[in-house]
Amino acid sequence: MKEELESILKEAQEVKDNIKNLQDLENFRIKFLGKKGLLKNILEKIVNLPENEKKELGAYFNFVKEEIENIYEELKRKLESKPFIKFDLHHPGKKIEKGHLHILSQAIDRIVNIFSKIGFDLELGKEIVTEYENFDSLNMPKDHPSRDMWDTLWIKSEKEKLLLRTHTSAHQVEILKNRNLPLKVIIPGKVYRHEATDSRHEMQFHQLEGLAVGESCNLQELKGVFYIFFEEFFGKKLDIVFRTSYFPFTEPSLEVDIECILCNGKGCEVCKYSGYLEIAGAGMIHPFVLKQALIDTNKYYGYAFGLGIERLVMLKYNIPDVRLFHSGDLRFIKQF
Numbered sequence: 001m002k003e004e005l006e007s008i009l010k011e012a013q014e015v016k017d018n019i020k021n022l023q024d025l026e027n028f029r030i031k032f033l034g035k036k037g038l039l040k041n042i043l044e045k046i047v048n049l050p051e052n053e054k055k056e057l058g059a060y061f062n063f064v065k066e067e068i069e070n071i072y073e074e075l076k077r078k079l080e081s082k083p084f085i086k087f088d089l090h091h092p093g094k095k096i097e098k099g100h101l102h103i104l105s106q107a108i109d110r111i112v113n114i115f116s117k118i119g120f121d122l123e124l125g126k127e128i129v130t131e132y133e134n135f136d137s138l139n140m141p142k143d144h145p146s147r148d149m150w151d152t153l154w155i156k157s158e159k160e161k162l163l164l165r166t167h168t169s170a171h172q173v174e175i176l177k178n179r180n181l182p183l184k185v186i187i188p189g190k191v192y193r194h195e196a197t198d199s200r201h202e203m204q205f206h207q208l209e210g211l212a213v214g215e216s217c218n219l220q221e222l223k224g225v226f227y228i229f230f231e232e233f234f235g236k237k238l239d240i241v242f243r244t245s246y247f248p249f250t251e252p253s254l255e256v257d258i259e260c261i262l263c264n265g266k267g268c269e270v271c272k273y274s275g276y277l278e279i280a281g282a283g284m285i286h287p288f289v290l291k292q293a294l295i296d297t298n299k300y301y302g303y304a305f306g307l308g309i310e311r312l313v314m315l316k317y318n319i320p321d322v323r324l325f326h327s328g329d330l331r332f333i334k335q336f
């Protein structure tokens, strides 16, 4: 019977390497340690042996049982524990593809940053405005021919007439009403025009409105603001020229030209060999506009200007077509 016990132990030791999962282990338990298992079966035989044999075999039986129980416990621990994943700390990781801001968003951030250094606060307006905000408040009554300067996208509305703002100047009066004087603010944002698109025109583009009102605001200060801004934005000192112009909401009104950044004023195709580039509209705020915000026009003066953000970026990076900005072409977008 001792041989029988020996062969049971041997078998248990041999099969333990084949146990790969908990089901195999359960089968092992039933076979060797179960109520009708091999050990139980042999124990019944030992019990019926004479006393002296019983003692000797009993001790060996206990040894075998303990050995098999140890095998069972060890396998159980191994199978129930979570596998340890080995990994190499030196192995280079997967590169995570990161997106970035669109060139126009980057440019707006940069422009806002430069103006904030000169003391301008940031204001943001809504893209849908009233007819009053876009036109009437800016000295353009209904029958005024200057309204034709902006081809407007109107919105069907019941009460007051609404439209997609044609310029960021639409926020001037509201801001003048809501803020204390003196003030200096910039308002960047999308504007909309109902017109055909080509390489220099889009129906939707970005404008930056500048607005300053105080007791001593004048064109000299405005020119200073432009000198600082253009030098910071384009990275070089540029000559600036004011030309007289007409806008209903400024008096006097000006077109602002900068020295061509592509040919340094020598003359090239982009500046049509004039050496200068039209870059902004500006002027002293018309007293009519200040009065809309109940500002004392004997005490306060203000200047305003409008810059086309796409135009600034096109000149800075020599981009030939405004339609590229919204083309979604990754070859274009990834360059910046």
Ligand SMILES: [Zn+2]
Residues within 6 Å of the ligand: 260, 261, 262, 263, 264, 265, 266, 267, 268, 269, 270, 271, 272, 273, 275, 276
């Ligand atoms: Zn040029």
